[in-house]
Structure formats: C-alpha cells, structure tokens
Amino acid sequence: MSDQVTDNTVNITVDGRPVKARKGEMIIRVTDANDVYVPRFCYHEKLPIAANCRMCLVEVEKAPKPLPACATPVAEGMVIHTKSPKAIAAQRSVMEFLLINHPLDCPICDQGGECELQDLAVGFGRDISRYNERKRVVKDKNIGPLVSTDMTRCIHCTRCVRFGQDIAGFPEMGTTGRGEHNEIGTYIEKSIDHELSGNIIDLCPVGALNSKPFRFRARSWEMTQQPLVSPHDGLGSNLFGHVLRGKLMRVVPRQNDAINETWISDRDRFSYEGVYSADRLTAPMLREHGQWKQVDWQTALNAVAAGIKAAPRDSLGFLASPSATVEEFTLLSRMASGLSCANIDHRLRQSDFSGDAEDATQPSLGLSIASVDELQALLVVGSNLRHEIPLLASRVRKAAVGGGAKVSFINPARFEYLFPVASYSVASPAQQLTELSALLAAATDATAPVGVTVEQRHLDVVASLKSAERKAIWLGALAVRHPAYASLRSLAAALAAATGATLGVLAEGANAAGAHLAGVLPGRVAGGAAAATVGLNARAMLEKSLHSYVLMGVEPVADSLVPGAAAALAGAQFVVALTPYASEELKAAAHVLLPIGSFAESSGTYVNLEGEWQSFPGVAQPVGESRPAWKVLRVLGNLLGLQGFEQQSSEDVRADLRALLDASAGQASVSVSAPRVAAVATDAHVVDVPMYQIDAVVRRATSLQATRDGQAASMQGVA
Amino acid sequence: MSDATSKISLLTEHTRHEIDGWVARFPEGKQRSAVLSALRFVQEQNDGFLTPDLMEAVAEYLSLPPIQVFEVASFYSMFETHPCGRHHVSVCTNISCMLNGSDGVVAYVEKKLGIKTGESTADGRIFLKREEECLAACTGAPMMMVDHHFYEHLTPESIDRVLDELK
Numbered sequence: 001m002s003d004q005v006t007d008n009t010v011n012i013t014v015d016g017r018p019v020k021a022r023k024g025e026m027i028i029r030v031t032d033a034n035d036v037y038v039p040r041f042c043y044h045e046k047l048p049i050a051a052n053c054r055m056c057l058v059e060v061e062k063a064p065k066p067l068p069a070c071a072t073p074v075a076e077g078m079v080i081h082t083k084s085p086k087a088i089a090a091q092r093s094v095m096e097f098l099l100i101n102h103p104l105d106c107p108i109c110d111q112g113g114e115c116e117l118q119d120l121a122v123g124f125g126r127d128i129s130r131y132n133e134r135k136r137v138v139k140d141k142n143i144g145p146l147v148s149t150d151m152t153r154c155i156h157c158t159r160c161v162r163f164g165q166d167i168a169g170f171p172e173m174g175t176t177g178r179g180e181h182n183e184i185g186t187y188i189e190k191s192i193d194h195e196l197s198g199n200i201i202d203l204c205p206v207g208a209l210n211s212k213p214f215r216f217r218a219r220s221w222e223m224t225q226q227p228l229v230s231p232h233d234g235l236g237s238n239l240f241g242h243v244l245r246g247k248l249m250r251v252v253p254r255q256n257d258a259i260n261e262t263w264i265s266d267r268d269r270f271s272y273e274g275v276y277s278a279d280r281l282t283a284p285m286l287r288e289h290g291q292w293k294q295v296d297w298q299t300a301l302n303a304v305a306a307g308i309k310a311a312p313r314d315s316l317g318f319l320a321s322p323s324a325t326v327e328e329f330t331l332l333s334r335m336a337s338g339l340s341c342a343n344i345d346h347r348l349r350q351s352d353f354s355g356d357a358e359d360a361t362q363p364s365l366g367l368s369i370a371s372v373d374e375l376q377a378l379l380v381v382g383s384n385l386r387h388e389i390p391l392l393a394s395r396v397r398k399a400a401v402g403g404g405a406k407v408s409f410i411n412p413a414r415f416e417y418l419f420p421v422a423s424y425s426v427a428s429p430a431q432q433l434t435e436l437s438a439l440l441a442a443a444t445d446a447t448a449p450v451g452v453t454v455e456q457r458h459l460d461v462v463a464s465l466k467s468a469e470r471k472a473i474w475l476g477a478l479a480v481r482h483p484a485y486a487s488l489r490s491l492a493a494a495l496a497a498a499t500g501a502t503l504g505v506l507a508e509g510a511n512a513a514g515a516h517l518a519g520v521l522p523g524r525v526a527g528g529a530a531a532a533t534v535g536l537n538a539r540a541m542l543e544k545s546l547h548s549y550v551l552m553g554v555e556p557v558a559d560s561l562v563p564g565a566a567a568a569l570a571g572a573q574f575v576v577a578l579t580p581y582a583s584e585e586l587k588a589a590a591h592v593l594l595p596i597g598s599f600a601e602s603s604g605t606y607v608n609l610e611g612e613w614q615s616f617p618g619v620a621q622p623v624g625e626s627r628p629a630w631k632v633l634r635v636l637g638n639l640l641g642l643q644g645f646e647q648q649s650s651e652d653v654r655a656d657l658r659a660l661l662d663a664s665a666g667q668a669s670v671s672v673s674a675p676r677v678a679a680v681a682t683d684a685h686v687v688d689v690p691m692y693q694i695d696a697v698v699r700r701a702t703s704l705q706a707t708r709d710g711q712a713a714s715m716q717g718v719a
Numbered sequence: 720m721s722d723a724t725s726k727i728s729l730l731t732e733h734t735r736h737e738i739d740g741w742v743a744r745f746p747e748g749k750q751r752s753a754v755l756s757a758l759r760f761v762q763e764q765n766d767g768f769l770t771p772d773l774m775e776a777v778a779e780y781l782s783l784p785p786i787q788v789f790e791v792a793s794f795y796s797m798f799e800t801h802p803c804g805r806h807h808v809s810v811c812t813n814i815s816c817m818l819n820g821s822d823g824v825v826a827y828v829e830k831k832l833g834i835k836t837g838e839s840t841a842d843g844r845i846f847l848k849r850e851e852e853c854l855a856a857c858t859g860a861p862m863m864m865v866d867h868h869f870y871e872h873l874t875p876e877s878i879d880r881v882l883d884e885l886k
Contacts, residue, residue, distance in 0.1 A: 174786035176793040187789035188771050 012078040027069035027080060028056055038082050039091055039120050041098075041205045042157035043070035046262055048166055053098070053157050055120065057090040058082045066090040088124075095124040098155050100131045102206070109153065111207030113220040117155065138183055143173075144191030145706035146198055146266060148215050154184050154208040160200040167263070168194045169397050169418025184208070193708045195390040195691065198269040202252060202262070213273055213703040214250045218242075223249055226619035229606050230260075230268040231323045231510045231599045232698060233389045235369065236608030237264050241272070241600050246621030248272050248600045258370050259608070265390035266707070267691060267698060271599065274700035275620070281582040281595040282624025292587060297625065301632075304592050305639040307574035308339070311548035317541040318344035320520050321553035322509020323695055324629065325604025326613070327653040329511070329518035331633035331645065332552055333526050338642035342522055342535025343546070346515040348560040349477070349508060349689065353522075353537040355486025358673060361528045362516040363507035365609040367472060375399045377468035379439075379461060381410045381492055382432065383476020383506060386417065387691035387709075392506070393417070406464035410435050412478060412686045423461050429482050430680040436491035440675060443498035449677070465499040474504040478686045481561065484678040494675040506609065508694070513607035518657055527660035538562075545571030552578045552629060553596065555696055557585045561687050578629050581696055595626040599697050602628035603650040615654065726776035734760045738780060750781045754791045757781065758798055767807060767846065768799040796851070804839035804846035806885045809864045812850065815857035824861050824873050831882065844885060 008023050014036055021030040026049065031038050042053035051071035058069045061079035066087060069080075081087055099121060106112045138151040156175065161184065164171040172192045177183050186192070192200075200209050223242040228251065230237040237260035242250045251272050253264040284300030285292050295303075308316065318336045320329060324346070336344040347353075365372075372395040385393040399405035400419040408423040409415075410432055427435050434452050441448040442462040448454050465471050473496045475489060482488050489505075496503040507513070519526035522535035541549070542562040549572055556565045569575055569589035577590040580598035587593075596602070601622040605615040618628060630650050637645030647653045692698050692710045704710050730738070737760045741753040757777050762769050769792055778785040792798045799807070810828060812821045825836065828847060832840055837849040856862045859871025863878075870881050 171784045171786050174790040176790055178794045178796075187786055187793070 010074055010076040012074050014080045015082055021074045024073045027072050027074055030074055031082060036082055038069045041116060041155060042159060044159055047159060047162045050158050054094045059084045059087040092124050099125060101136050103152050109207040110210045110215060115207060116205035136180060141185050141189055143186060145703045146212055146270060147201055148210045148212040150208055153206045155206055156182060157205055159203040160209060163200055163203055168196050191708060195266055195386055196263060198266045199263050211250060213270055218244045218249045227254055227616055228600055228619060229614045229616045232267050234507060234512060234609035235259060235389050235391055236606050236612060236614050237268050237391060239264060239268060241619045243619050248275055248620040260391050263391060270704050271698045271701045273702055274697035275598045277700035279581050279583055280623050281579060281593055284595060285593040287591050300592055300594060301635060301639055304576045304636060307548060307576060313339060313341050315547035316341045316343060317546045318550045319538060319554045320346045322346045322512045322515055324553050326514040326518060326657060327604050327630040327650045329515050329520045330526060330653050330657045331630055333519040334644050335637050335642060337525060342531055342533050343541055344520055345522055345538035346520045348538050349481050351481060351483055351539060352485040355489055356523045362513040363505040364611055365504040366502035369610050372396060373398045375405050375470050375472055377406045377464045377471040379408045379473045381475050382479025382482060384415045384688050388477050389506060408461045422464060423457055429684045429686055430682050433487055433677050440491055440495045443495055465501050471501040472504055473501045474506055476506045477508045478688060480507060481686050483684045484680045487676055487678040490675045511606045517661060527664040529664055542568050544568055548572055548574040550576050555583055555585050578632055594632055595624060596629040596632055597622040597626050605654050726772055727780050729773055729776040730780060731764050734764045751783055754788055758792055762798060766805040768803050804843050806845050806866055807848060808845055809848040809851035811854055811862050813853040816860040816862060819860040821861040827875055827878060
C-alpha cells in the first residue's frame with residue numbers, strides 16, 4: 001500500500017498504532033494484514049461475511065457497544081482496541097456462550113489439537129463454566145462416505161453453508177429450525193455429492209465436520225506435515241501430506257492463491273487411501289512357467305535388462321502414465337532414445353494422432369490459472385470440466401457468477417454446471433466439427449462450408465468472444481479423445497486466431513506438460529525438438545502386439561480406451577511393469593513386476609497447465625520393497641549400459657532436463673496448420689471416463705468409490 | 720433436474736397460480752422472496768402440513784436449492800413439517816395470557832380434545848400447537864388463534880363453541 005493518502009485510503013489506529021487501510025475494508029482484514037490477531041470462528045477470508053459467531057468483537061471508540069471486526073468497515077479516524085478490557089470482556093462472554101452447548105469431548109474428537117474452538121477456549125475461556133443446565137444434543141447426520149458429522153459440536157458459524165452457496169455453487173447444507181432447535185444439516189438425510197465437498201472439513205472450526213476415512217486414525221500432533229502436489233489433474237493443486245511413522249495418513253490443502261487458493265478437490269483429498277490398497281506390490285515379482293514368485297531386486301532387474309536387450313528396437317514400446325514425474329519421464333525417454341527406440345508415449349486415451357507434428361511444446365492453458373477468474377468470455381469444447389479439473393471449473397464459476405463472463409460449451413453430453421451458461425450445444429463428435437466450422441465461418445464472415453449453417457447461437461458465441469477483452473477457448477479431455485482431434489484443434493485454433501482468444505488444451509494427467517518436455521512422445525525428443533524418426537503412438541502400440549513393452553505406472557486396459565489392449569499385451573514376448581500395484585490386469589500381461597513408489601512416496605516434479613514447475617519431496621515410506629521409479633530407471637539404465645544414468649538425486653535428473661530445455665530455448669514455435677475437417681462417422685462417440693476412474697490411485701481409493709460419482713462409475717460412452 | 724423426477728405436478732393449479740402472483744411482486748431473479756407465501760398455499764392445499772416432497776416441489780418451482788425451502792419451513796412456527804390435523808389451534812401462553820389464566824385454557828382444551836399440546840385428534844380434525852409466542856392480542860387475554868383467526872376473552876363456553884364448529 002502506498003504511503004500517499006488518496007481518496008481510497010483512511011487512517012485508523014489499531015491498539016495505539018497508526019495504520020493505513022483501504023476505505024470500506026473490514027476491520028478484521030486490516031488487523032490481519034497488520035499482524036494483530038482477532039479471534040474468529042465464522043469469518044473466513046475466502047467466504048462471504050456472516051458475522052454470526054460474534055467472537056471477533058472489538059472496541060471501537062465512540063461506538064456504544066463492541067463491534068464485530070469482520071463486518072465493520074473502517075472509517076477515517078477510527079480508533080480500534082482489540083485487547084482493551086472491554087474487547088476482552090466481550091470476547092470472553094461470547095466464548096462462554098459458545099461453550100454452553102459444546103460438549104467437552106476433546107479427548108475423543110478428531111479435531112483435538114487443531115481446533116479453533118479449543119485454541120480460543122484456552123485463550124479466552126474460563127476454567128469453569130457457570131452453566132449448570134443440560135447441554136443440548138443434536139443427532140448426527142449421515143452425509144456420505146467422505147465427511148463425518150458430530151453435530152452436537154457445531155457452533156453454527158455457517159462456514160459450510162456459505163461454502164456450498166458461494167464456492168461450490170449449490171447449497172446442500174443449511175440452517176434449519178430456530179433458536180434452541182437451530183441445526184446445521186441437509187434436512188432430508190442425503191449425501192453431499194459435490195466434487196469439492198471435502199473442503200467443509202477444513203472450514204469447520206470445530207469437530208462437527210471431519211474426515212470420515214481419517215476418523216480415529218491419528219492425532220494431529222503425532223503427524224508431520226510435508227508439502228505435496230496433486231497427482232490427478234493438470235492444475236497442480238498444492239497439498240500437505242500428514243505422515244505418521246512413514247505412512248501417509250491424510251491430505252489437506254496447502255494455500256496457494258495462484259493455483260488452488262485454500263481449496264482442493266475431493267479427489268486430491270481422499271485419493272491417498274489408494275496408496276495403501278490391498279493389491280499393493282511389495283516386492284519384485286517374476287513370472288516363471290506361468291507362476292508368479294517373489295524375487296530380489298537384483299534378479300528382477302537382470303531379468304528386465306535381458307528382456308529389453310532381446311527386444312528388436314522397432315518392436316519395443318514404452319508407455320508411461322501422464323501423472324508420472326518429470327524425473328521419471330526424463331529417464332524413461334533417455335532409456336528409449338539410448339536404445340534407439342522411438343515408440344514411447346503417455347497419451348493413453350487419445351485416439352487421433354494425425355496432428356502430432358503440430359503439437360505445442362507443452363499442453364497449456366495459455367494463461368495463468370489465477371487469471372481465469374478475470375475471463376470475460378470462454379468457449380469450452382469437449383470437457384466435463386467439473387470432473388476433469390474441479391478447481392478450474394470453480395474458477396470459471398467465479399468468472400461467470402462474479403464477473404458475468406459468458407461461458408459457452410460444445411460437449412458430447414449435457415453436464416451440469418452450477419453457474420449461468422451462455423450457450424450449450426450437445427453435439428456428437430461429428431456435430432462438434434460442424435459446430436466449430438459454423439463458429440469459424442461466423443467469426444471470419446466467410447461462407448459456411450457445405451453442410452454447415454450459421455445460426456443465431458453461433459453468432460452470439462462469436463460476438464461474446466469478440467466483444468470481450470479477456471477471452472479463451474479450451475479443448476478439454478473429451479476433445480483430446482475426439483476421433484478427429486487434429487481437425488477439432490485446427491478449427492479451434494483458427495477460431496481463436498479469428499477472435500483473438502487464447503487457445504488452451506486441458507490435457508489429462510498431472511504432468512502431461514512434463515511428458516511433452518521430457519520427450520515421452522513418439523515424435524519428440526527430450527527438450528521438445530522433433531525426433532529424427534517418429535515412433536509408434538500409444539494407440540498403435542496397444543492395437544497390435546509388439547515384441548516387448550515397458551510400462552511405467554500404467555495399467556493399459558484401465559488407463560487406455562483401446563479395445564484390444566489386453567490382447568496386444570498378452571501377445572507380447574516380454575512385458576515389464578514398473579507399478580505400485582499387482583493388479584490382475586498386470587499379472588495377466590506382465591513377465592516382471594517392479595514395485596515403485598506411489599503418490600507421495602517419490603520425490604519429483606510436476607509441470608502444470610500454466611507451465612509452473614512444482615517439486616515435492618517423497619514424504620511417505622514406500623510400501624515394502626518399493627523404490628521411487630526414477631531410481632529403478634536409473635539402475636536399469638546402468639544395467640543396459642546406457643549413457644546418462646549417473647544421477648544421485650531426483651534434483652539431478654530435473655537439472656538435466658532443465659539444462660536441455662535451456663539449450664533448446666527459442667526453438668521455433670509450432671503453428672497449427674489451416675483448419676481442416678476430417679471425416680467422422682456419425683455414430684462415433686467419445687468416452688467420458690468417470691472422475692474417480694482416471695488413474696490407478698483413485699481407482700483404489702475406497703471412500704471415493706463409495707460416493708455417488710464413484711458408484712456411477714461404470715464406463716459409459718456418451719453420445 | 721430431469722423431468723422424470725420432477726415434483727412440480729404435486730402442486731395444484733390453484734397453488735401454482737397463487738405462487739405466480741407472489742413471484743410477480745418481486746423483481747426478476749428474486750423469486751426466493753416468494754418462498755414464505757408459496758409455502759402458505761402449499762400447506763393449505765395439503766390440509767395443514769408440509770411434506771418433504773411438497774417442499775421440494777416448491778424449490779423446483781421457484782428454481783431454488785431444496786435446502787433453502789427447508790430452512791424457511793423449519794424456522795417459522797406457522798409451518799408444520801410433520802403430518803397433523805387440518806385445523807391449527809394455538810393457545811397463547813405468554814405473559815398477559817398466562818396472568819389471565821391461559822394455563823386453565825390449555826388444560827381445558829387438552830381435556831376436551833383428549834390430546835396433549837403438540838398432538839392431533841385421531842380424526843385428523845384438530846391440531847393443538849405446542850407453543851405460540853405472543854400474538855399481540857394482550858387486551859383480549861386469554862386468547863387463542865384458530866386457523867389464523869383470533870378468539871379473545873376465552874371462557875369454557877366460547878372455547879366449546881369455536882372448537883365444535885370446526886369441521
């Protein structure tokens with residue numbers, strides 16, 4: 001804040017200290033900014049103000065009564081005392097009222113040790129209560145498999161209610177009844193199904209709403225807190241892992257206003273259960289004469305090296321999960337190129353690869369995540385956005401509700417969005433091309449191609465894009481899976497150019513950008529340059545058998561959409577799977593299983609869709625004899641006699657790739673060629689993979705599978 | 720919400736017409752303001768009480784999340800969210816009425832109807848509300864309210880007359 005006094009600045013005094021503040025700002029924001037602590041329960045910086053807990057009462061000179069700091073705007077010359085006898089007395093009295101009905105069951109409450117009420121009771125509570133009457137009891141509600149309730153502990157701050165209303169977009173909880181009978185709940189017992197619902201656990205300042213999977217598992221003070229990054233979508237939400245004796249006990253958000261603010265999706269919060277699934281692979285395994293047996297690492301690695309050496313170079317395939325780390329991608333791509341093999345890919349669910357040569361250096365949103373809030377017009381093509389990247393959908397909602405952004409969709413099915421949608425066309429893959437052609441014709445005032453009619457709705461969408469200052473066009477995961485993705489993208493790119501919008505590609509996985517940079521693509525080498533020979537893409541590798549496969553973190557049948565994947569693998573001479581899980585699918589196909597660290601067990605780096613590199617440590621002990629995949633690849637590289645596998649740490653690997661990228665900086669940007677339309681069968685469809693089926697960890701997260709979205713998970717093709 | 724699960728048809732045409740009238744009194748997009756009136760008509764349509772289905776129908780009709788209708792219905796004492804008799808009888812027991820013998824009125828009504836406060840008669844005719852706050856008729860204490868009509872200066876005879884007339 002500048003020292004210059006403008007019309008918007010007021011001078012106030014806080015606890016005897018002169019402070020400048022923005023006119024109309026609430027007192028509590030000013031005290032927070034100046035490190036003066038005011039106790040609070042209902043106030044939360046990301047939620048609208050309710051002023052119903054009264055804990056933040058402060059003394060303001062000339063005001064007859066103490067005023068709530070969260071709902072009192074500052075004014076010129078205001079003199080505020082946060083710790084005067086009057087303020088303290090008011091805060092103590094509120095505390096006494098709040099504790100009247102609160103059960104003192106801290107020893108059996110999961111919130112104990114990290115409870116705002118407990119903390120403030122120590123600071124402001126009396127050591128004895130003057131209240132001798134019966135405490136009220138509120139029946140607990142069953143609101144689904146993720147959030148546990150102990151509603152007697154509720155102090156009615158309504159943070160959970162306001163979260164549903166203003167952040168999630170659909171209030172599922174409310175305050176019913178009056179006075180003594182006032183309760184927080186859903187009225188009719190029902191599950192809370194929103195994909196961000198777990199955030200009410202963090203918001204609840206007491207132990208009324210807690211994590212159900214974590215219930216009674218550990219005490220907050222026993223665990224250590226370590227930073228993590230979400231392994232499920234390209235946003236790269238910042239997380240904290242809470243670890244007890246080497247085991248990941250739970251995941252909570254790590255505030256980063258540029259990415260996830262204070263929120264995380266339920267998928268990020270509860271997927272950790274999948275880390276400890278029953279089918280976890282705990283030791284290397286070798287299949288001999290159809291029998292699986294445990295072996296030591298040396299035996300297994302020798303068998304793998306021998307298997308890979310025996311494979312003809314043009315019939316060896318490398319497949320990696322799009323959520324592997326930059327370090328793993330770098331070493332895998334180095335291994336493939338060391339073996340002069342170009343058959344390497346991570347785009348397991350893509351079906352059209354004809355536009356590969358025009359791929360951007362890395363799939364990207366094209367703008368910063370935070371600036372999504374400010375968008376004025378957005379066209380989303382082929383995305384079940386709330387399921388693909390829940391927090392990005394929440395930012396779009398902010399732009400639509402808060403900023404009145406015009407958001408339009410072209411999707412294969414009707415997906416529910418909890419914000420005003422300017423235009424929504426339900427279109428089959430073939431119709432999607434027609435729709436985009438119509439938009440392009442409208443945007444360029446060109447004659448529409450044969451079979452395409454420009455209607456008013458097309459003109460409206462184009463007008464909304466053209467008239468906006470900040471605008472974008474996004475291709476979602478359903479667009480990337482489109483049978484003619486290259487055509488779809490060329491049309492979208494031309495439309496973006498014609499309207500001045502930024503084109504973004506919401507590629508699947510936590511690290512699709514990292515995979516592109518590290519050269520885990522058949523047509524690219526590490527650093528992003530084009531490969532001399534173009535290898536087989538993921539679909540080609542899975543459509544018909546290769547001699548040998550190296551799978552990293554991939555369960556090809558569940559992770560791809562190629563119908564013949566299981567048969568292709570079964571027909572191979574040699575399959576090695578670096579995997580955290582001994583799934584039935586892999587046991588049927590593989591010859592060697594090497595146990596690698598799952599989510600939170602390996603250090604590494606993810607590059608998100610705004611191009612941000614985020615590194616994280618391995619926070620949990622890998623289960624059994626599992627090792628971080630980058631270490632396994634490094635040893636394997638040495639056994640194969642390849643160059644460039646001498647790194648001592650994941651940081652060294654990352655530095656290797658960084659050096660490559662710096663050297664190749666300034667490479668010619670790839671431009672998408674003129675718009676074209678490939679023929680698409682009218683009955684072609686795109687598969688919308690359910691949000692709790694997208695990767696191996698999530699598929700094993702039992703509580704997420706028990707949710708309504710998890711239950712409805714049978715893979716269904718949409719239109 | 721898909722048509723297959725639509726509950727709007729639970730609202731009678733008359734109720735819908737009345738709700739439309741109330742919605743029209745508020746600016747566009749402020750239809751939430753009509754919840755209170757809408758619930759009044761729906762309760763009348765259903766002989767004196769609301770059901771979860773009916774409240775969801777109101778939510779759907781007004782394009783509101785159902786919880787916002789539940790909140791209103793459970794907050795106000797004039798809405799019943801459990802099955803009860805069709806005529807609502809509330810005896811005021813606040814200070815003025817209490818000083819003028821409302822305890823006796825309650826005892827007399829309970830004895831006459833054979834039910835306790837909070838209960839309904841077996842024939843579904845009369846529902847005796849548990850408690851009623853001051854209805855601002857202190858000059859006529861003791862008083863009771865029957866289906867929104869006030870009856871003041873109550874005596875056993877006048878109570879008999881009022882209650883016996885209820886069909």
